Each structure stands twice: as C-alpha cells, then as structure tokens.
Amino acid sequence: MDFDLSDEQRMLQQTVKQFLDNECPMAKLRQLFDDEVGFDPVLWKGLAELGVAGIHLPAEYGGSELEILDLAVVAEILGAHATPVPFFSHALAGLAISLAGSEAQKKRWLPALASGERVATIAFSEADDAWLPEQWKLAAGATLSGAKERVEAAEHADLFVVGLAGGKLGVVDRSAKGIEIQRVETADRTRRLGRVHFEETPVEILGAAGIEAARRVCDVGLVLLAADAFGGADKLVATSVAYAKNREQFGVIIGSFQALKHQLAEMAIETEPSRALYWYAAHAQDHAPAEASRIASIAKSHLCERYSQVARDATEAHGGIGYTWEGDVQIWFKRAMFDRVMLGTPRVHKNRAADLAGW
C-alpha cells in the first residue's frame, strides 16, 4: 500500500508553486483581482508552458497523459494561491473532447488546448441551477439557440464545450455567429463568469460517446473543485495561524489565548483529514470506476462545506482586517463561494451520493 503522492507528483506541485510564487505574487494577484477584466494571458501562457493545461490529455495530441490525481494536485496548488486562471474549465473542456470527440475532432482541437495556446471552457449550467447532464435542456441540431449560465472565462475563451439535451456534448467556436456574452458580476474575482447566449450558432456534436462521457467530465470537475477547496482551506489555516503568532493584544500574541487556539485547532481538524479524501476521490476516477461518481460527489460536497466554514472562521480569526477589501482573506473566502456553487451545491451532491448508494 502506498497512499501518498509520488515523487513526481510532489515535484509537479513544487514546480507550479514556485512558478506562482515568482509570477503571481500577492501584489500581482491583487492587481488582477481588482482589474475589470482579471485575465492575464502571460500568466496563463506561463502556466501552460509548465504543461498544466494538458496533464490529462493524450500524448498523441500534445498532452502528458497522466492521471486525474495529477490534475487534482495541481488544482490544489492553484487553489492555495488563488490563481486567477481558468484552469478548471479549460481542463474539463479538453477532457470532454478527448472522451467524446472523433479522431478528427481531437486532432483539430486538442493540441492547441494541451499547449494552452487556445483557452477552452465549459458551458454546462442552465437556469434553475441545472448543472448535471441529466438536467441539460438546451437542444442542438446543426445549430443551437439558447443560453448557458456561469460560464467561466466566457469573455476569453476561444472554444466552448456545451452541455446539450440528453447529456450530449457539443463544441462551439468563439468565432461562430450568433454568440453574445454577458459579463456577470460574481463574488470571486479570480475566476470570472459570464452568461452565453447562442442564436442559431453552428455547433459540432462530440458524437463518439454518450452521456457517460458528460458524467465523467462532471465527476472529474467535482474532484478538481474539491482539490481547489482543500488548497484554499489549507492556506487559510496556515494564514490564520501565522496571523495569530504575529498580532499582539494585551501585550501578548493573540495566538496565546486559548479561545483562539481552539478555534484554529478546529479549523485544522476540519481541513487536514480532507486532503486524503480528495486524493482518494481523484484516484478513484482512474482506478475505482464503480464508485468514481459517488465519491466525487461526496468529496465535492464535503470539501466545499469545509472550505466555506474555514473561510468564515479565518475571517473572524483575523479580526477587523479580515473583513476588509484590503485584507487578503476575502479572496479565498470568495473562491470558496465559487467552488461551492460550480457543478452543483453541496445539497445537490449529497442528494446524488444518496441516490447512487441506492438508499
């Protein structure tokens, strides 16, 4: 038994971390956070050059052909750094094409996605919080007309992978006609969202697989959100502990007060064991197909609830500064709001896990 990351996985995490420390330090992150657009093509390109855009894509199309766990451990680091890049949606779009695309489609699109040269995103969510393939209603023939909600990086994407009625997947090129994008003001400014309207827009159906491909894309997405949530929560515990060791009141560091020590300990207790949960959920995507969907739903709902609570506690542990725009905690607090909602709230995934258990 070896329930741990491999040396290569640690090295991958270390490489990404180092890159972000250098290329996206706090000042840069703050700048992008406050920026109207919030997307830095240079940062994205730099990350893509490390290979993170195609970790999970087939080698013949320029990917590294590694496992979902490799993808997830990178998501953890991006979550810890609150990195403002559309890694999550780009990874899922590429996965969708690699699972459901024909040879010709894969050959056409995947190399530019693996290299990060083109940005792709997913357009899954519809009105009434409909995230999951069984819930998609948008119908398509040669063209599609209708709207998709909460599309990450909608304004920067070159390619949309769209969820369609019956759990089918289609690809729309940004240059196609009839696309209108509406910016949506969302709390998390490190991952911007938009509403995408299609009006008789040409779409190419990914016809090589059925709804099971769409489900797998969603399951992997749940795992990536769980990993991001772990990275963020872990970071907030560390930040709060560091603050408690530094800030003084009544002539002593506040970390010497038992009330705060216990709060910090509880934050760590909520966070630390869930690292292994997201690892297992990621591992299961490649090695335990029978429980891959269920554990993905459990991990997503668990991690996102832990992250949300730890973010609240971290804000409180920082006192007044934690509640300001100037303070940094708010950035992770808002990422927790994004993670919680994307691909379905904890409520949705607890229901799904209960259904999948056959209860």
Place this chain on the structure above:
Amino acid sequence: MDLSYGKEFEAFRGEVKAFLKASWPPSGAAGQGSKDEQLRRFRELAISKGYLGRSIPKKYGGSEQAPDPLRGQVIQEEFAAAGAPMEPRGIGMMMLVPTLLDRGEEWQKDKFVRATLMGEIAWCQGYSEPGSGSDLASLKTRGELVGDEWVINGQKIWTSSAHEADFMFCLVRTEPNEKKHAGISYLLIDMKQPGIDVRPLREMTGGAMFNEVFFNKVKTPKDWIVGKRGEGWLVSRTTLKHERNSIGNAGQMTALLDALVATAKRRKIDGRPAIADPEIRRRLVEVEGYIRAHQYSGFLQMTKDLKKESPGVMGLMNKVNSTHIGHRIAKLAMEILGDDGSVAPGERNLMGAEMDSDSTWTNYYMATVGIAIAGGTANVQRNVIAERGLGLPRDTAADRSK
C-alpha cells in the same frame, strides 16, 4: 498511489486465511477442554505462526516480528473476518505491556508480559483522581516506602474494569517534596488484597463500566516500580500515546454508519421510511464524508508509518476527529428515531457493535459524550493540536515549575 497490498501481502493474506480456516473455531483435539483452554491453545498456535504478539520479544512469550504495519493490518482484517480472537482486549495489552517493554526491569517483563498476552491476568489503570482530571499531574494519592514495601493511601476514579482486574498500574505521589511532575512514581499493585475498595461508578447511561478505587494502607513490594522514583510521569507518557492512537478507528465508524442506514430503513418519518427523507439522506452523506476523510487519512498515516515519516499534525487529530464523528452519528440517530429518541438507554454497547434497537442508539447518544471525555477531553486535545501541531504557545507552561 497504490491501494493494493501487493503480491507479497496478498500471499501473506492467503497464509493467514488458511491458518484460520484450519484453526478457528477449534475442532478435533484443539476443540477439547474448556473454552479458556481452547482459547489459550489457539493463541499459542497463532503466536508460534507470528500472527499475534508481534511486537513482543520471544523470551517474553511473543512472536517478535519485525514491525510491519501492513502485515499487522492483514492479520487484523482476516482475524476479524473469521471471528477469531486476537490478543486479549483491554488496557493491559494496549498500555501496560508496551510500557514494560520500554521501561520495565527484566524480572517485571518475565513476570507480567507473557501472562498478560495469554490473557491469564487482567489490568486496570489508576491515573485519574477526583481532583485530577485534565491536570493529571496534580494527583494526590500517596505512596510511602516503609521497609521493603510501598504503603499507598488515596483514591482513583474512572478506573475501567477495576472490579475484574488482577493488577493495577498506578500513578502515585511518592516524592511529596519534589516539583509537581517529578514527585510521581509508576507503581504496580495487586488488586486482590485488603485495603482496596472498588465501588462501581454509575454512568448517565445507567451502566457501570468505570469504578472508584479507594486505597487504605494498600501494600506493594518496593521493586514493583517501573522506572525510577519520580519518573512515573515520563513513564506514563508512553502509554497515553498508545491510547490516543488506538481510539481513532475509521472501521468502527463505517460499521456504525451502516447500522445507522439500516435503522433509517426500518424507522419511519412522516409516514415513509426515514431513509426516504431528503434531509436524513443528506445528513447521512455528510457524516459519510467525515468518515471517509478520516479513513483515507488513516491510510495516509499508515503509509507515512511505512516510510518512517512523521504524520505531522494529522497524527494528533485522530482522537478528536473520531469524537466529532461520534457526536454527528449520535445526533443524526436521534433525528432518525423521532419520538423514540426519548427511550431509556439500553445495555452498554461498544462503538461498532450491532446497533439493532432504539435503546442502543440512545445509549450511544450518551456514550459518545463519554468518549469525548475519556483519554483526554476534546478541549485538552485541541490544546495539543494547537501547541504541538500548529506551534502556538503553551498555556500551561507555568505549572511546570510548581
């Protein structure tokens, strides 16, 4: 990441299975005699095969195997699957034996280790006192050396199984003029002697697993001391560590969750099975999330153990984490029971035992509060995590100098 045990361990699993198939339950010649005799013969055989007493040297009756958490895990799984007994349960194997092996005199190991391993003698632990709970080192039970004997006066409390135990390992103040921690010695005491009064301590469940133990001029030989005079606090640290590790067990939690699902299928809420109630379903999944995290975290800790790496702060959380999970299970059970959540608690049921009736759940509802206190309260655990795990300042440093 590789969750299989690998060929070597699966081959080993095959050996253990074959052994158990042939040896448990005992039949033929091995099945002769009383239950105790059969059990003893089975344990001896399992020790000779290297399955039990693995951490105990051969000269003290063990099988002296190289430390191997995976083999240990395989043995535990297979013995559990076959319903076969392992080493005797209880505090003797869990805490006293490791302490004696670490700190005991040669004659002490000879006298006590084999007999404890074979289940011939049972132990209880004399630590807590009425005025000394979390602040254990403030204990007041006195031991005075008179000639060749210690004479002990005082009182212990929360002593599990004292009424059945043959011996007690006990923290006693023998050096009243020394500083707090340095005044304590670790003594072994024969429980079957005049001057010892064991009174059951009735818990809120109505059961009585614990006792109060009163000492009135109780005697124990001068050399029934582990470590030197005044070293008892340090000696006892070995065993507390063992207790905390063994309380965190995700397997028991999973069994409890299964039992809770079964109860939710049996009970009704609003005229339909509780398991069909959306809120109950979601709360079951929520509890499962915590259990799964705890379980995989255990895998990770075992891997760290195999690699001889420190588990870090994670290793300090097992007790309080499993305590939290216990509370969650208990509260959800009450939700599922509806109005029958008011029934008197039934017979005490250990965690992981069959939860087949409403009154076992009301027992568990109370027992989980006890678990949160036993072996170091959750608040003390939070201090440990904050101080040793997160590196925050100690808040009881002052008492070290008293």
